[in-house]
């Protein structure tokens with residue numbers, strides 16, 4: 001496996017690599033790309049950009065800027081990207097743990113970011129591997145921006161992650177994620193219908209009467225497989241959105257993610 005070296009990126013020339021990675025990873029049109037001058041302004045004013053190098057090549061980077069979230073000072077992480085050829089080798093994880101170290105070193109205790117709730121791989125990284133949590137569902141955060149939507153016309157819904165980087169929970173995750181929970185007989189606020197074969201499976205109507213301390217919300221294993229399939233992505237988004245809005249309001253928090261043959265968010269109501 002390639003050896004990676006992580007360092008802070010600070011100079012305009014460093015950020016050219018970040019622009020190129022955005023083009024390749026997200027395939028964004030120029031208007032949706034964060035330009036070099038934006039990275040420069042951010043790092044001059046408390047932002048952090050960390051790059052991972054394989055030899056002289058920038059293989060991935062993570063970018064955050066100072067923010068206030070739910071009234072608390074935070075670093076809000078806006079990009080995490082690893083070149084396709086280096087994905088799946090632990091680099092995304094390495095960048096997030098390095099980001100945590102840098103923020104702790106600067107006296108911070110909270111890192112936040114958003115991601116699309118139907119992206120199972122990201123959910124697994126955020127909730128299970130890193131030990132982040134969440135209690136905020138943002139409907140159509142970026143408006144109708146095709147580059148940030150799962151499919152044309154689908155709103156850009158996002159979950160807000162809160163990563164309490166000085167907590168014992170996150171410290172434990174640093175030493176390794178626990179075994180995945182068994183979804184077993186736990187109540188499911190959202191789950192797929194029995195009929196159909198993956199990926200042509202629609203969600204059942206959400207349940208709003210789950211009273212257990214821990215409940216599950218299913219999402220498809222790989223949302224890209226649902227693209228172009230007559231409204232399947234929109235149907236899952238609608239079910240998941242409605243369940244999250246309901247259960248967050250009722251005091252549940254995102255606690256974990258199960259990524260097996262089927263994928264589930266684990267929501268927990270604390271203090272009962």
Ligand SMILES: CC(C)(COP(=O)(O)OP(=O)(O)OC[C@H]1O[C@@H](n2cnc3c(N)ncnc32)[C@H](O)[C@@H]1OP(=O)(O)O)[C@@H](O)C(=O)NCCC(=O)NCCS
Pocket residue numbers: 025080081082083086087088089090091092093094114115120121122124125126128129177259
């Ligand atoms: C998300 C991204 C940065 C991850 O980088 P990576 O180097 O491939 O990820 P890693 O190899 O470090 O894996 C980190 C974790 O991601 C999750 N993950 C990675 N591949 C996975 C898969 N096939 N299935 C489920 N989970 C997976 C796991 O939680 C994994 O931790 P583990 O190895 O301890 O199980 C990378 O895939 C990427 O650039 N994607 C496109 C841009 C993007 O989605 N950015 C994040 C927006 S929030």
